[in-house]
Amino acid sequence: DAGITQSPRHKVTETGTPVTLRCHQTENHRYMYWYRQDPGHGLRLIHYSYGVKDTDKGEVSDGYSVSRSKTEDFLLTLESATSSQTSVYFCAIRGVAGRDEQYFGPGTRLTVT
C-alpha cells in the first residue's frame, strides 16, 4: 500500500458542470500523475506534477486543469464536463522507497450524462 487515496470513488455529473477529483498521498513523494483509462486506449496521461505548484501537460490534457498547492494533494478539475470525459481516472505517485516505478490509487469512476 503506497498510501494513495482518491475521492470521490464514483461520481455521476451532468454535461457542463465543473468537477474536481482529489488525489491524496501520505508520504511526501515529489511526482504525482493523473491518467484516464478507456476501453481500447489503455492508460493515458492527462497531467503530472513534479513539485508544489509545478505541473505540466500530458498526452490528453485538453479540457482538464490541475493544481498542487500542497505536496500531499493533487487535484484534477474538469472545467465543464463533457460526455467524452466519462472514464476511470487514476492517480499515481513515483519515488516510493527511492524507486522509479509508479504506484496507482484505486481510481475514480466518472460518468458524465
Place this chain on the structure above:
Amino acid sequence: GESVGLHLPTLSVQEGDNSIINCAYSNSASDYFIWYKQESGKGPQFIIDIRSNMDKRQGQRVTVLLNKTVKHLSLQIAATQPGDSAVYFCAENIWGSQGNLIFGKGTKLSVKP
C-alpha cells in the same frame, strides 16, 4: 463488469502452465520498462521492471525479457494460478520525460482451473 477488459487480446492458459505475455514498444529512446497487473475494479499494480541496460530480470514467479533490437518486451509467469487472472500492461519510459509512462493497451490473462 470492468470495461477495461473489453476488446483486449486474451491469453487463456491452464492452471499450472507457464504464461507468456508479449508487448511491442515503439520508441528507441525508451530506457525503462514496467509490467503492471490490473484486477477488476482496481488500480494497476506493479509487478516487475527492467532497465534498458539489461535483457532479463527475474522476480518471484515472474521474468521479464527485453529485446531492444526488435523493441520487444515479454512477461513470463511460471506455474500460473487462478489469482493471476487479470489484465496485464507494459509501460515504457522515454529517457528525459520526467518519468512519464506510455502504456500499452493490455492483454487479458484468463486462467482455467
